[in-house]
Amino acid sequence: MFSVCLLALGCTSDKSSSPRPASTGQSVGQKMPPFIARDQFGHEVSSDTLKGANGTVLLFFRSADW
């Protein structure tokens, strides 16, 4: 099962509460921007290493701190 408890985060109020259009971010049909980053284990992960046979799902979330 795809458990993503990280979404159960406190959404304390901030000034950025105005509604955003649903067309946020890169458009469908565009190439995903390449990237490299470190994960929680300290390993370097790239957009290429993440790719699976069925593609890649990327979740952008606000914060794991609060």
Place this chain on the structure above:
Amino acid sequence: MAAISYDSPAILKEFAERHKIDYPLLADPESRIISSFGVLNPDAPGMMRGMALPGYFYADANGVIREKYFEAKYTDRFTANNVMAKLFPELAEEVTQKVLAPHLGLELGQSDRSVVPGSRVSLAVQVDVPQDVHVYAPGVRGYKAIQLELKPSPDLELIPPVYPSSKVLYLDAIKEQVPVFEGKFQITSDAKISATPDFMKSLGAGEKNLNIAGQLRYQACDKTTCYLPTSIPVAWHLQILPLDRQRSPEAIQHK
């Protein structure tokens, strides 16, 4: 799958350990990846500067973005189970329950059992029409088309149901072509749980059970008989949990 935020690796490590997350959480403290995907929140002030707008991208094996799931408000978001069920229905392990209904098999599914305020979940009606039987699809005239109608509630926002493509059946007896569903098919409807201050206050530190009720209306016909239109009560049950407001240890918190 991977998740990205403007947090440091230390924050992500602590969070992953606390919640037993074993898929990659990627640190983007300079918000370079966030900016390159066009999801930097331009209005986030103070320690929230650099934060991403929450949502999902799905890219195919060639790296081309094929789907994305973002809501207009930052407090609203698709659950991961909902997104995965939409992208890979064959892998979805939904919670299901059987419902007794005349002339067909009926099972109700939902992407999640427990969610937090602001979550967008998927509700499903899985229909199994026996051989030589059909039900009428939306757009039919003179017969009762299958229709899922959910009861409004102040605690949630209902997204209109999505019906699959129907087939056209020629009925020789009446010399008519009609849109129908046969065999197995699914009707889905998303529901967004409220995230208003009043609703979250009603949760307190505990949880709340939310019942989403409705009716499935349809008319079934076989080779010789069109049965009277039927209305079956349907209901899904969600457990609404309070948001996790625990911060990272002070030494690694955003300041």
